Amino acid sequence: MKSLLIAAAAASTLLVAGQASAADPAEALAQKSGCLACHQVATKVLGPSYKDVAAKYKGDKTAEAKLIAKVKAGGSGTWGAIPMPANTQVADADIKTLVKWILALK
DSSP, X not given: OHHHHHXXXXXXXXXXXXXXXXXXXXXXXXHHHTGGGTBXXXXXXXXXXXXXXXXXXXXXXXXXXXXHHHHHHOBXXXXXXXXXOOXXXXXXXXXXXXXXXXXXXX
């Protein structure tokens, strides 16, 4: 009986996690692309939180192009000493989707 309860709890956890990913395709793309290893939506990890990035570039008409280039090529110095590696393995269209999503966060 105890094993059955544990299995049911695990299954419901997976179901909820799957629904969260399906609810936000851009966040699922960030997870798939490896972005969430260093960034989170609301909390600083190795890199800045995505909400902090959105706040920094709010109102900057050139932000999307700058961030697309930075995500693709990598960079350092803007948010501290830890460099962001280049993300050449991520398709350009996916980078654009991610950057638009990040800039739309509040």
